Amino acid sequence: MADPNKVYPTGLTLAEAEELHGYxxxxxxxxxxxxxxAHVLAYAFTPWLH
Structure with a gap:
């Protein structure tokens, strides 16, 4: 029978899945x-975009 603490199909526990999700x-x-x-700097220092 399936372990109710695991989040399938990954096999992680709910706490492990939430920690990974946070990362x-x-x-x-x-x-x-x-x-x-990077986009702001490219806009500021690229003369042909002005």
Whole structure:
């Protein structure tokens, strides 16, 4: 019988899945912030975009 503490099909427990999800969300936010900064800098220092 399936273990009710596991989140299938990954085999992680609910706590492990939530922890992993937190890392994914934080990584996405960090990537997004760096991407926004890069776009702002590209706009500010690229004369043909003005």
């Amino acid at each position: 994914v969300i934080n990584g996405t936010r960090t990537f997004g912030a760096i991407a926004v900064l």
